[in-house]
Amino acid sequence: MTAETWRKVLAPAAFIIAVLAVWEGLVWLYSLPDYRMASPLDLVPRYIRFWDLFLIRSWETLWRTVAGLGLAVVFGTVLGMIMGFSRIAREGLYPLLVGFNAIPKATVVPIVALIFVGQHDFNTILIAFMISFFPIAVSVSIGLSTLEPEYRDILRSLGASNFTIFWKIALPKTLPEFFGALKVAVTLAFIGTNLMEIVSPHGQGLGDLFDSGRISADYPLMFAVLFALAALGIFLFYIVVFLERIFAGWAERAPG
Amino acid sequence: MTGSSQIELCNVTHAYKTASGRLPVLDQLNLTMPRDSFTAVVGPSGCGKSTLTRLVSGLMRPDKGEIWLAGDRVTSPRPTVGMAFQNPVLLEWRTILQNVLLPLEIVKSSMDKAEPPRSHWSEKPLEIIKNRMGSSMGKAEGLARARHLLKLVGLEGFEEKRPSELSGGMRQRASLCRSLIHRPQVLILDEPFGALDAFTREDLWCIMHDLRAEEPFTCLLITHDLRESVFLADQVIVLSGRPAHAQYVLDVDIRGKRTLDDLYTPKAVEMLAILRHQIQVAQGRTGTADAPLAEHAPAASASEGMVQ
Numbered sequence: 001m002t003a004e005t006w007r008k009v010l011a012p013a014a015f016i017i018a019v020l021a022v023w024e025g026l027v028w029l030y031s032l033p034d035y036r037m038a039s040p041l042d043l044v045p046r047y048i049r050f051w052d053l054f055l056i057r058s059w060e061t062l063w064r065t066v067a068g069l070g071l072a073v074v075f076g077t078v079l080g081m082i083m084g085f086s087r088i089a090r091e092g093l094y095p096l097l098v099g100f101n102a103i104p105k106a107t108v109v110p111i112v113a114l115i116f117v118g119q120h121d122f123n124t125i126l127i128a129f130m131i132s133f134f135p136i137a138v139s140v141s142i143g144l145s146t147l148e149p150e151y152r153d154i155l156r157s158l159g160a161s162n163f164t165i166f167w168k169i170a171l172p173k174t175l176p177e178f179f180g181a182l183k184v185a186v187t188l189a190f191i192g193t194n195l196m197e198i199v200s201p202h203g204q205g206l207g208d209l210f211d212s213g214r215i216s217a218d219y220p221l222m223f224a225v226l227f228a229l230a231a232l233g234i235f236l237f238y239i240v241v242f243l244e245r246i247f248a249g250w251a252e253r254a255p256g
Numbered sequence: 257m258t259g260s261s262q263i264e265l266c267n268v269t270h271a272y273k274t275a276s277g278r279l280p281v282l283d284q285l286n287l288t289m290p291r292d293s294f295t296a297v298v299g300p301s302g303c304g305k306s307t308l309t310r311l312v313s314g315l316m317r318p319d320k321g322e323i324w325l326a327g328d329r330v331t332s333p334r335p336t337v338g339m340a341f342q343n344p345v346l347l348e349w350r351t352i353l354q355n356v357l358l359p360l361e362i363v364k365s366s367m368d369k370a371e372p373p374r375s376h377w378s379e380k381p382l383e384i385i386k387n388r389m390g391s392s393m394g395k396a397e398g399l400a401r402a403r404h405l406l407k408l409v410g411l412e413g414f415e416e417k418r419p420s421e422l423s424g425g426m427r428q429r430a431s432l433c434r435s436l437i438h439r440p441q442v443l444i445l446d447e448p449f450g451a452l453d454a455f456t457r458e459d460l461w462c463i464m465h466d467l468r469a470e471e472p473f474t475c476l477l478i479t480h481d482l483r484e485s486v487f488l489a490d491q492v493i494v495l496s497g498r499p500a501h502a503q504y505v506l507d508v509d510i511r512g513k514r515t516l517d518d519l520y521t522p523k524a525v526e527m528l529a530i531l532r533h534q535i536q537v538a539q540g541r542t543g544t545a546d547a548p549l550a551e552h553a554p555a556a557s558a559s560e561g562m563v564q
Contacts, residue, residue, distance in 0.1 A: 150345045157313045158362045158438070159333045168361070172349045250349040250418060 068128025080140025143174030268321035296485035299495030338440035
């Protein structure tokens with residue numbers, strides 16, 4: 001194993017274990033009952049007992065999060081392109097976007113659940129999408145609107161079309177900003193999915209499992225759900241990191 | 257239009273619209289650049305030199321006047337022009353070789369599309385085919401040419417590097433290769449050596465001479481460096497302050513292959529003194545443009561003395 005693999009795999013693992021150990025130690029030190037603060041070791045029996053439920057509910061949460069995120073990527077990119085290229089669109093849309101983003105999505109959940117009553121998958125995806133497209137739209141628009149004029153001119157002076165300039169220069173140049181925003185959007189989309197699952201329970205997703213824990217006062221189960229959510233978040237995040245390395249790896253400079 | 261001139265500007269007048277009203281930058285500018293000649297344009301800061309490059313390349317259209325390129329009136333950008341700027345603007349996600357090849361990806365496709373439906377096409381179908389073949393380079397040919405150009409500017413072995421791995425001077429060399437890859441008839445340089453250190457700059461000056469010896473092209477250089485203009489150009493044009501017109505034209509008659517030593521001859525020093533005087537006039541700091549040569553003779557002879 002090389003030094004780099006050690007650093008990239010073992011260092012995060014060591015930090016996670018250390019935090020869990022401190023947590024376990026504090027719960028033990030203050031001898032807190034599990035209804036006040038569950039310790040990591042309390043969670044193990046829950047995972048063993050409900051492992052099939054955890055798998056099913058995780059999958060329900062995961063695919064709806066990814067679907068919402070996918071929508072956010074498409075919509076956010078298109079919106080960002082419009083705002084990046086048109087000054088009028090940029091100045092006109094910003095207040096609207098910021099206003100929309102400022103509305104707590106928890107308040108939107110009941111409204112959405114009322115409008116599309118019974119369409120649970122659709123509603124969940126919609127909330128995940130609504131909460132996560134904003135950073136993508138903003139970063140794409142900033143990436144495009146801050147393109148130095150010389151970049152445009154080297155192609156324009158050869159008679160290239162606007163589409164060619166976008167495809168060959170503007171789009172690749174925006175990729176690092178895009179992936180930066182996608183990393184934020186990934187975790188936001190999880191929040192969106194779970195908002196729908198918890199605020200408007202419909203028997204699906206990890207949010208539902210959390211809700212059953214709450215109803216049956218099974219506090220370790222609630223904590224176990226939170227850990228499962230964190231694990232899913234880390235999983236998706238590293239998929240984005242992987243994609244970033246493929247498509248925008250050039251932006252990373254050699255260390256030192 | 258004279259037959260031998262590649263670039264011709266007739267009474268070009270241009271103004272920018274700003275928040276505080278119209279800002280005239282060029283006023284009745286007339287210039288002629290013969291085919292395969294090298295013209296340097298110097299002038300005070302903000303006098304409209306960069307505007308000139310954007311007009312000649314067709315990126316902008318002048319308010320008044322006409323610009324001709326090889327007998328065609330310029331109304332839009334054209335693939336027979338190459339451009340390089342002070343900022344080398346290399347694409348970070350491409351290797352140096354891919355950066356140099358970029359124009360070929362554009363020129364080829366725009367050439368295919370831009371073939372105008374001529375009403376009298378039957379008259380010279382052969383010529384159309386020939387033009388097409390001449391302009392759209394094959395992939396292998398383009399690659400070979402890119403490698404050759406990179407070698408000429410001393411970047412052999414850096415083809416697969418990323419721009420971020422290169423120094424400023426090396427990036428500018430790569431940018432020069434990119435501006436020449438599609439065999440442009442006209443090369444427009446907007447202060448490409450401005451941000452480089454003095455030694456790198458002199459290196460690139462010599463490379464410019466080598467490139468032109470290899471394959472001639474008409475070159476329009478915008479610069480703030482008078483030594484650069486004298487060393488590189490056949491004619492140096494001094495623009496007046498804004499709105500600019502051609503205030504003075506200096507013919508640089510250094511014959512044969514130029515070396516940096518040519519900059520330290522009495523003749524070169526005299527030319528530099530003349531240009532310096534003209535710039536000061538353009539800045540409005542001294543006398544008139546048609547002041548007799550005697551006025552700056554002392555400066556010239558003083559430098560001569562130093563050379564001796």
